[in-house]
């Protein structure tokens with residue numbers, strides 16, 4: 001059976017919204033953020049709670065969300081692979097809708113990453129593989145774990161730390177125009193390099209912000225989307241992929257390339273039946289500045305070793321060949337912990353023509369997300385038109 | 388060294404038992420004739436269970452690293468940590484700490500030759516690496 005059966009524009013995102021505000025939300029718990037985003041997304045779709053029969057979320061039981069909202073689900077997905085989980089939910093929901101296992105799926109995210117309201121405490125497991133073989137060395141916080149392979153990536157390509165800084169600079173140019181972004185002051189390469197070192201070679205602006213927020217998506221069949229008041233703003237899923245590599249960073253087969261990015265993006269292109277030339281816009285999950293460089297190369301938008309200059313030469317900013325992370329990304333926009341939901345939201349906004357920093361003529365957007373520290377990946381090809 | 392102390396499991400205990408003796412021990416697949424890491428009962432390449440523990444030479448090269456300026460408690464927040472990815476001469480890669488060198492990039496060229504050392508960490512001895520002693 002072909003993996004294309006759930007694609008080909010047969011499933012649409014008909015509702016997409018973030019929480020009313022993002023950044024600092026001491027007024028809302030994790031559950032409250034999920035629910036606020038869910039209500040906003042359903043309103044956006046022109047649907048109500050009673051229309052929803054499928055629920056997906058990550059980091060919290062899906063039944064906790066469905067019950068909180070008053071949904072009786074006949075389809076649930078609690079896939080948790082890290083920050084890209086929501087990309088996998090979209091992919092799984094599309095399969096469920098195509099198979100008739102659900103009619104309207106709600107995907108929710110909410111995290112109180114900054115304020116910690118109603119959040120589960122983080123408990124270290126010293127007997128886990130990471131607890132035995134990485135964390136004892138200080139490889140526990142994302143900034144001292146996810147970042148470890150970066151110097152090898154740069155070294156093997158003749159690239160420098162300045163290329164990391166260029167990523168932060170390029171993404172900030174998008175955030176300047178975005179009133180919801182956490183970091184909005186323009187920066188130079190010298191500013192980024194001169195900032196406080198978090199974990200050499202990463203300075204503060206090469207690391208994501210830490211925020212509160214949420215987002216939600218409503219998916220249904222393209223057929224049903226045609227009958228909704230939101231039909232003119234529907235966004236169609238043309239292709240998708242998912243994959244995983246190692247649960248610990250040290251076991252990447254090649255520290256300079258993320259196998260799950262390669263596999264998940266190749267499957268998304270294959271199932272969409274599109275090539276790189278068809279992509280107008282790219283959301284590349286960026287908890288840290290090296291990730292868009294990996295993503296550009298691993299998804300095949302540029303050749304090996306070309307990512308740094310591609311960014312430094314302005315190809316990813318306004319007017320560039322491939323606008324990347326146009327909300328400012330995790331580095332400048334927001335990052336509540338699992339950023340993937342915000343990457344999808346920005347792709348949807350761009351395709352609808354409703355983004356804060358709108359790129360003209362975005363017909364097809366590619367979203368590539370990472371889960372945990374180079375552990376899992378998900379990819380989506382989203383489009384304004386069903387085919 | 389006080390920090391995140393590991394807790395061995397039945398599958399990983401031989402690794403930690405060897406470390407307690409001052410040996411770095413890694414599993415070897417007899418089918419593939421290849422070492423693998425992290426410890427688990429079957430070879431991740433062929434699935435074979437004909438595997439044995441072998442003490443390795445303890446020599447490695449520096450693949451990549453960060454200098455962590457924000458160690459979390461109970462680590463000493465004032466002491467930058469060199470969190471490093473190293474590759475053993477026998478092939479496997481592992482995360483480790485680099486000791487015996489200033490935590491500064493000029494002292495940490497990639498591919499630097501390293502040798503294993505052991506530090507006490509709670510109830511276990513933790514393999515770490517230091518720059519290889521240069522013959523006089």
Ligand SMILES: [Zn+2]
Pocket residue numbers: 416417418419420430431432433434435
């Ligand atoms: Zn084998």
